[in-house]
Amino acid sequence: MPVTVLVVDDDAIDIAAIRRSFAALHITNPLVEATNGVEALEHLRGDNNRPKLARPNIVLVDLNMPRMSGIELLDELRADPQLCTTVVFVLTTSDAEEDRWQCYERHIAGYMLKHQPGKHFHESIALLEHYFRVNEFPPEQRGPTFVDGRR
Numbered sequence: 759m760p761v762t763v764l765v766v767d768d769d770a771i772d773i774a775a776i777r778r779s780f781a782a783l784h785i786t787n788p789l790v791e792a793t794n795g796v797e798a799l800e801h802l803r804g805d806n807n808r809p810k811l812a813r814p815n816i817v818l819v820d821l822n823m824p825r826m827s828g829i830e831l832l833d834e835l836r837a838d839p840q841l842c843t844t845v846v847f848v849l850t851t852s853d854a855e856e857d858r859w860q861c862y863e864r865h866i867a868g869y870m871l872k873h874q875p876g877k878h879f880h881e882s883i884a885l886l887e888h889y890f891r892v893n894e895f896p897p898e899q900r901g902p903t904f905v906d907g908r909r
Contacts, residue, residue, distance in 0.1 A: 761890055762788045762812055766798040766831065767820040767849070772872060776818065776849075779883035795819075795826025799834055802841055816867075816886070821850040821857055829857075832864035849882060 767773055773791055780789065790811060792798040798817065804810025817835075821828035828848060835841045847868045848861050858869050867889070870882045 760787045762790060762815040763886075764790045764792060764798060764801055764811060764815055764817045766792045766795065766817060766823070766828070768793045768823045769820070772820070772849070776883065779880040782880060783884055783887055785883070785887055794823040795828065795831030795834065798831055799826075802835075802844070803838075816845045816847065816890075818847050818849050818886075820872075821848060821852050821861075829860050829864070832861065832866070836864055847882075847886065 765773055765776055767776075777789065780787070790801055792801055798819070800806045800808045801811045802815075802817075819828040819831055826834075828850065832846065835844050835846065846864075846866045847870065848866055849870050849872055850857070851872050853871060861869055868885070870885075
């Protein structure tokens with residue numbers, strides 16, 4: 759079963775850049791979009807008439823969003839027994855040390871800057887693709903592969 763990627767970001771340009779990077783890297787995994795943490799939780803839990811997002815999945819989250827920020831979403835995920843092991847990568851413009859600490863205290867898998875000089879979405883997405891090829895998941899999530907069969 760392919761890994762589904764939930765992108766939680768209120769910036770349509772950034773979401774389009776993520777989609778372009780997936781296409782350029784020939785990653786055909788399902789991408790689901792949410793514009794804030796509330797919508798992300800609806801996808802992950804299957805609330806508000808949204809289909810429940812299949813596992814395994816990862817979440818790419820921005821920090822600065824309306825309704826529910828990325829930090830607030832992380833708090834909700836870590837407090838929910840069904841979602842507490844969700845793999846989360848932060849993609850943000852915030853280079854603030856406090857933001858990084860808050861995210862790592864909530865057990866994120868990685869913190870990547872969107873607009874750091876010399877870095878691009880493409881490089882961040884390539885890192886994620888590599889992560890899923892080399893990472894060993896616990897038994898309940900074992901076997902996530904990319905749609906093209908790579909591991």
